[in-house]
Amino acid sequence: MTRPEVLFVCVHNAGRSQMAAALLQHHARGRVVVRSAGSAPADTVNPAVVAVMDELGIDLSREFPKPLTTEGVRSADVVITMGCGDACPVFPGKRYLDWKLDDPAGLPPERIRPIRDEIDRRVRALLAELVA
Template sequence: MAGKPSVLFVCVHNAGRSQMAAAWLTHLAGDRIEVRSAGSAPGDRVNPAAVQAMAEAGIDISHQTPRLLTSDAVRESDVCITMGCGDTCPVFPGKRYLDWKVDDPAGQGLEAVRTIRDKIKTLVEGLIAEIIGSSEADERGR
């Protein structure tokens, strides 16, 4: 990944899992990774239970709005992660595609959404270690 690496999180409605993942990555990686999220059929708003669960972790996603997945968003991202929702991304050469099996918070109570939030945090922490570690190794090799 030349320059600042970028990650796109994709879920159908872009209202729960992908929003939480994008928020965790932004929170934990700061400006070291460019972060995007989108959905193939975006919802009207971010899931209130996801907003509340993330607020409990000190992260405000109440101002986020679901966005439509575009080919440009995929093209501009180094890593494209679907969130176990059966969504697919347009495929471009040189991109890394992952599918994280994560339960959908839609219709779930806050306790279940907390569990989903924590699982996503763990996955994001591993992703950061991979991306930042490989990005820093690339910089040393130049």
Template sequence: MSPAAPRPSVLFVCVHNAGRSQMAAAFLTHLADDQVEVRSAGSAPADSVNPAAVAAMAEAGIDITAETPKILTTEAVQASDVVITMGCGDTCPVFPGKRYLDWQLDDPAGQGVDAVRPIRDEIEQRVRGLLAELGIPATA
């Protein structure tokens, strides 16, 4: 039996790590079925995950109630193959050899669940596209 190829690792970064990056990490975790190492962080993490993001993800059948915003660390960036920023601009450290993507998405902070649904759906489509680029079939 040949050794398994190392799993690619993806880091999602937004300012508060309370909405967009949490939803993206949850979708990738859900759709990749343990074939990708998933991290999320924020440059200025909030105290808790956005309740509208939690509600929108619950509608999609994904529970993120146990998630907590995490501070962005240099180590997290160095340990990731792909770094996807979502509105954090220049606060992300840049390292040679990493793949960086910037997803322009509306910020769900302060929005109700009706406003968060289209952001959630856009994130799901982008995550599915990322999986296709990585050559990993989505499991759902």
């Protein structure tokens, strides 16, 4: 049985997509291939995002923003965009979801936690669909 592959994409791959990928990886426990990328990757993952994920016991300290590639999109079964606009290539037969979420860039941890928790809710729902 092949594992479904999910790609999370945001502009900088420093916040939302990093949280989503880490949460899906955490909950899926190997049942899903998970990747994230950015249409214009930042230099580092947002330190406040690293901190709020650490509160859940999820370590993002070794993660780094990765560039969005055509091959990355092509290999994914589900592509979830988070504010990257038209930068994501579209291929027939792929499932695309656009999650409207606030960008955590420049926000303090207390304003990032609700974004993290909403991403977690959506990731759990997606996982239930993918492994049903």
